Amino acid sequence: MKVRLAGVIIFIILALTNEVSAQVQSRFASITKNYNVAAKSLSHDLNSSRDTLKLKSSGLIHRVYTAGKTRGMVDVIVNRKRFDLSLRELSLGKHIFVVQDLSRKIIFHIFIHNSGNTYREIEVGE
Numbered sequence: 001m002k003v004r005l006a007g008v009i010i011f012i013i014l015a016l017t018n019e020v021s022a023q024v025q026s027r028f029a030s031i032t033k034n035y036n037v038a039a040k041s042l043s044h045d046l047n048s049s050r051d052t053l054k055l056k057s058s059g060l061i062h063r064v065y066t067a068g069k070t071r072g073m074v075d076v077i078v079n080r081k082r083f084d085l086s087l088r089e090l091s092l093g094k095h096i097f098v099v100q101d102l103s104r105k106i107i108f109h110i111f112i113h114n115s116g117n118t119y120r121e122i123e124v125g126e
Contacts, residue, residue: 027051029087032109039106042099046087053085053110059101067107068096087112 028050034042043056055061061083065075073090074097076083087110095110 027088027092028113029053029090030111030113032111034106034108036106038104039108042101042106044097044099044106044108047084051087053087053097055083055085055099057081057099057101061099061101063098063100065098065100066095067098068094070095 029046030050031044031046031053033039033044041058042061043054045054046052047054055064055078058081060081061078063075063077064083064085065071066073070091070093073095074085076085090110090112092112092114095112097108097110099106099108
């Protein structure tokens with residue numbers, strides 16, 4: 001009887017752990033890039049698993065931060081030419097990112113989605 005109860009408890013724990021990890025993995029990001037000529041010096045892409053923002057610049061990246069409704073969620077002084085930022089802790093929805101070098105600010109959008117949802121569905125609440 002004790003072995004059976006232990007087996008059931010282990011099964012429940014594994015099932016809950018699997019469900020939680022499935023929820024975490026179901027989130028992904030998409031990016032709306034800035035194609036302005038002034039932004040040409042900054043490469044801003046997502047990694048293959050779409051959970052990290054990869055920045056690369058010909059000059060030094062001074063600061064990376066979020067603006068608008070999500071202002072303050074990200075605010076990092078970088079002072080490097082390359083920088084990777086994990087997007088796993090960001091809330092669902094639209095995030096306005098600003099990458100600042102010494103002479104300009106480059107703005108673009110990152111959208112955090114649930115699996116199967118588009119940003120429009122998140123915004124409307126479908």
